[in-house]
Amino acid sequence: KYRNELEKLKNEVSDSINEISLVDVDYRLLEDKDGIIQLLENIRKNLIDSSDRELTISVMATKKAGKSVVVNSFLGEEYAPTSLELPTPNSCIYKRNKDNSLVLNYDDNEIKYDTTQDLRRFILDEFTRAQKKVKGCNINDMEILYPNKNNLANFSNYTIVDTPGPDFAGADHKEIAKKWIEKSDVVLFVVDYGKHLTDTEEKYL
Numbered sequence: 001k002y003r004n005e006l007e008k009l010k011n012e013v014s015d016s017i018n019e020i021s022l023v024d025v026d027y028r029l030l031e032d033k034d035g036i037i038q039l040l041e042n043i044r045k046n047l048i049d050s051s052d053r054e055l056t057i058s059v060m061a062t063k064k065a066g067k068s069v070v071v072n073s074f075l076g077e078e079y080a081p082t083s084l085e086l087p088t089p090n091s092c093i094y095k096r097n098k099d100n101s102l103v104l105n106y107d108d109n110e111i112k113y114d115t116t117q118d119l120r121r122f123i124l125d126e127f128t129r130a131q132k133k134v135k136g137c138n139i140n141d142m143e144i145l146y147p148n149k150n151n152l153a154n155f156s157n158y159t160i161v162d163t164p165g166p167d168f169a170g171a172d173h174k175e176i177a178k179k180w181i182e183k184s185d186v187v188l189f190v191v192d193y194g195k196h197l198t199d200t201e202e203k204y205l
Helices: 007-022 027-050 066-077 116-131 174-185 199-204
Strands: 053-061 092-097 103-106 109-114 144-147 158-162 186-189
Touching: 007 027, 053 066, 066 092, 066 158, 066 174, 103 116, 109 116, 116 144
Parallel strands: 053 158, 053 186, 092 144
Antiparallel strands: 092 158, 103 109, 103 144
8 A cells, every 4th residue: 555655655745845945934943944844855765765675575484384385375376386295495585577587596597487387397306406415405595586477566676585494404594594584574484284383383483
């Protein structure tokens, strides 16, 4: 609602600044007038900054609790692989792409994909490869830039992060979770209701 009203708010603040600037006041009120104008200028700046600000939402849970399903529901399409066997071994960062192409940034490579299925297949293959590693299954983070198919401009600055569970072998995921908690505006903690709240989940929460 705020984003939908943002342009109207910015215009109303600008109009107020212009109108107050044109008002003649006694010299004893000049300081008050300048203070009001400065206050409105600060409000206008904050409104402009808020329209450009990125909102980061991290989805966290113990492994195989359904994080990727929640992430896909946000994205409106199945970008994140969902598997009963393979948990997410890294942080997958999903951002809307301004040029509406589907791109994966991974291991210092930028890879463009024609279809969601091709991207998901590659990510799943990497998860499988990581699972087979002898010394743990830690792999680098992936940044996925996905197309804004429905032209949802009001949500263009949202970033959704699919994080590894803290009980996943091969890396210090406690530190990974801490990193994303510090970087996030919102953290969603997902619980598998079929298992109730486990000791591991309670400790993590």
